[in-house]
Amino acid sequence: MFDTRLKDAASQVQAHLDRVLGELDDLPVVQAMHYASAGGKRLRAFLVLESARLHGIAPDQAIWAATAVEALHAYSLVHDDLPCMDDDDLRRGLPTVHVKWDQATAVLAGDALQTLAFELLARVEASNDPAVRAELVLTLARASGAAGMVKGQALDIAAETAATPLTLEQITELQAGKTGALIEWSACAGAVLAGADTSALSIYAQKLGLAFQIWDDVLDVEGDAETVGKAVGKDADAGKATFVSLLGLEAAKTRAETLVKEACSALDCYGDEAETLRQAARFVISRHS
Template structure:
């Protein structure tokens, strides 16, 4: 059930983004936006659509928030891959945007995808209630700004020149911003659309987001470039502290498994209806990319 819904979410969001971006013309920056927003697991979009389903929100409404978070995620990847950031040449098995075009186009495409994300949330199709749209935008801004994703990336960059490796607590804070904040926004979006309480989904997403990042660290050690779709082993080569380097491989895997169990428990109030989200949590520590 989960895999089917994940694939459905991916195809629905891809079609929606293709329609929206395709209407912008054929300039290189638009081509780069389309290129950057294609592919991927679409886990964040799935979380939006599934949380919306749990709260009785129609898919044709929820798709706007789902497409928004994927546009935002695509922007973050384009900028993370830049030479000034992580300097990666490969993403999802393909050349990164700055490699396929150039750095200026990559910066502009990322900027345009970020602003598109907020445009999609602000459109009346996202919700007939302007207060709901404003709440989604506010939560998104907090999740991706200097208190969320940008903070996490800034801490990550600072760690590269720090005289001492990060502690486990510091890495957890870093990843809560860099990865976890947007995952939390996604899982809570359906409840926000319905005007419902977000506490259970917030706890679920915090556990899920941390497990996701721990498993990324595992894949950086155990994965191969063909399967993962990007360079592996870079953290170890750079001497960066990760969950694996601090905990050890087996302990990191065990920690991720515990977090997934805790995420599943957090969904108790949803009963059997929350099973697909529980399967999503289990998925993040069974994936190979």
């Protein structure tokens, strides 16, 4: 059931992104936006659509928030891959945007994808209630900005030249912003659309997001570039502290498994209706990319 819904979410979001981007002029920057936003697991979009389903929100309404968070996620990857950031040449098994085009096009494509995310949330199709649209925009801005994803990336960059490696507590804070903030926004979006309480989904997503990042660290050690779709072993080569380097490989895996169990338990209030979200949590520590 989970695999089917994840694939369906990916197809729906891709079709919606293609339609939205198809309204723009066929310029190199728009071509780069298409390229950057194609592919991937679409886990964040899936979380939006599933949390919306839990709260009785129609898919044709939820798709706007689902597409918005994928556009914003795509922007973050384009910018993260730049030479001034992580300097990666490969993303999802393909050349990164700045390699395929150039750095200026990559920056502009990322900028445009970021602003597109907020445009999609601000459109009336996202919700008939302007207060709900405003809440979605406000919370995504917080999740992606200097209190969320950007903060996490800034801490990550600063750690590369720090005199001492980060502690476990510091890495947890870093990843709560860099990876966890968008995952939490995605999981709570359906409740926001319905004007419902987000507390259970928030706890679920916080546990899920941390497990996701721990498993990324595991894959950086155990994975291969062809399967993962990007360079591996970079953290160890750079001497960066990670969950694996601090906890050890097996302890890191155990910690991720515990977090997944806690994430699943947070959904008890939804009963069997949340089983697909539980499967999503289990998926993040079984994936190979």
